[in-house]
Structures are given as C-alpha cells and as structure tokens.
Amino acid sequence: MADDEAMDGFLDLAGRRRSNMQPALAFPYQSKEGLDVRRHLAQSTSALHADVDRRTGAFDLQTHEGLQSFLSFMHCGCKAVEDGLTTASVEGYLPEWPQRKRSHLLESDVPSLAEKRPQKLEFSGEAEIWGALYVLEGSRLGGRVISKSFPSSERSAFLADSAACRFWPQFLMRLEDADKRLHDRVGMTDGAHKAFRAFIDFNPVA
Template identity: 35%
Template sequence: MSLRSVLRAQTADCHAEVDKLFGTFDLSRKEQYRTFLRAHARIIPAAEDALEEAGVIRLLPDWPERRRAQLLSADIGELGDRLPERLPPPALQGEAAIWGVLYVLEGSKLGGALLAKSVRDSLPSAYLTPQGPKGAIKVFMDRLDASDVADPAAAVSAARALFDLFLKAGQLELEAVP
C-alpha cells in the first residue's frame, strides 16, 4: 500500500473533523472569512518553517514556490488585521513526518481551491488560490507515492498532529469571536 493510501485511510477521521469545523465558516462574510484566515495563520507559517528546518527541500525541490504563509499574511493584512499568535508545529523527526505534514498542507490547497469559490470577489483570496508551479499537486502525489518510508506510522502521526492543530486553531479563533 502506498504512503498516500495509508495516510488517506488513517487520517480520514481527522480530515472529516477539520472539514466539518471549517465548513461552518461562511466565507462570503468578511468577518467569518477573516476568522477562517486567522485560524490558518496560527498553523501555516509555523508548519512551513518547521518543514524548511527539517529539510523539506530534499523531498520537494520546488518547495519555495509551494509556501503560502506570505499569501496568507497579505490577505489578512488586506482585511485590516494582523497575524495571530502561532501554535507550535508538530515535531518533524525524519522523512516520514515531513511527508505526513506535507500531505495535509498540500491537500489543503485542493480544499482551498473549492472554498475560494465562496469568497466574495471584493475579498482577498491569494491564500486560497495560490499560483504555484503548474502540475504541482501531481508532482507532489507522484513523489509521495514513490517515497520509500520505513515507518508509515510516523507519517500518520505527524499528519494527525497537524490536523489536530488545525482543529485547535479553528476553535481558538471561534472562541475569540464576540
């Protein structure tokens, strides 16, 4: 079984919880969209930095073009807000953990493209519609499928930890809304 299949099967419950929570946001409404972006901003910059520190460039040479933290920061700035406090990213010990976190982040781009359709044209949406390398998701999936990870459980653990952080971030932001 490929690492992608293992990750999909063993994180489906987490993925569903995150989709359910973030699906409650009405992205056509400025304040809810801002809250949605702030929740992501608690995770994305820290996770991307952790991936860089762990050596993600060895696995994905086009990594710099895949980063979205600056797009997220710009969108939040355009909405007149500042970045919230970051949550600590999951520990990335080894290649398997890097693949697990990448699986969640790269997959979130597919979800973001769908969500972007509900964002009003007057709102900034660079984060949800990144213009990365052409065919980037296919390249990622091909590399993930070709990965020869000795410990798929470590990849699953890292992916689940990142999904949990998204849940925590979403809940923190929702609690902060008056």
C-alpha cells in the first residue's frame, strides 16, 4: 500500500523508499474521513516529510564525513524536539521518556555537538506532544534501516540504538489510545509539523 511504503516519521532518514516494516493495529480508531491516526499524520505531514528526506538523502553515509554530517543534522532537530517535549512534561504521558531520548547518543558519536545550544521549541498541550513523538519515533524506525544498510553505522551509538530498539508497535498503540481519548488531530498535526520543521529550519548543515 502507498501509505505503508511511505511509512511514518522520517521514511528511512536517507531519502530511500522501502517495503512495509510495521505491524498493522488490529482495530485502529478511524476518523470520519476513514483514516486511522497514523495514516492521517503521514498524509498531513507528507510535504515536510519529503523535504527532510531530500536533505538526509544528500549525505553519503558510506564516508566518515558524510556520516558525521548526517549525525550533526539529526542532532540539531532531535535535541530541539526532545528539549521542547521535556519542558512540556512529556514524561507524564510517556513514562519511559528518559529511555526514549537519543540526542545524548548523537553527542557521544560527535562530541562537539554537546557544546551546541538547541533552538527553543514549544509544544502546547498533549495532542501536540503526541504529534512530535510520532516524528521522533518514526525517525528511530528509519534508523534501523540505515543500520542494516551501511557498515559505517556500526560506529554510531545513535544508529546502534535504533537497530536494537523495538518501540514502534507499542508506540502506535499509545498513539491510537491518545487519538481516541483526545479527538484532537489538528493538535497532533501541529505538533508533528513543529517537529519536522525543527529539522529543516534549525539546521545549519541542511
């Protein structure tokens, strides 16, 4: 299916399409338009998603310089989104948030990144928080694909974490639960847009 091929979050973070990798939810909540929340967010963020794919696809991950540039690109967006979510008390909705954060792994890969101050990003309300989490968790899923495709990724703690984690199915269930409870897809879309834009607008290496 087209939506499954397009996936969610960041595709594969390097602008490459791939086959379906995520399990379908058994009985996803559907809006009046007939879309479950995952597909709704995929469609409503498709233009920003494509822009990020184009930018990440320009990095040659088979070279040391290309991998370093890619990790720097990811840090700029991830750090801003993670800090914004922490300020918005995301842990109240996702208790395992400390284990989900990854900007520190990027700083381990490229130590100079720890000195960079992220742009300030604010999320207003729970719906926006879930929309931003959708982008971050989709990027983790994409990182798994990269870790399998490029031998150089073995040198990256960020990509190694993506390869090892299996949060996506559980996250989709939590996202569906939030959708049924909040009925605020406008807010979710706004949060996802803010997260995608952080990777585009805040990034000096893009």
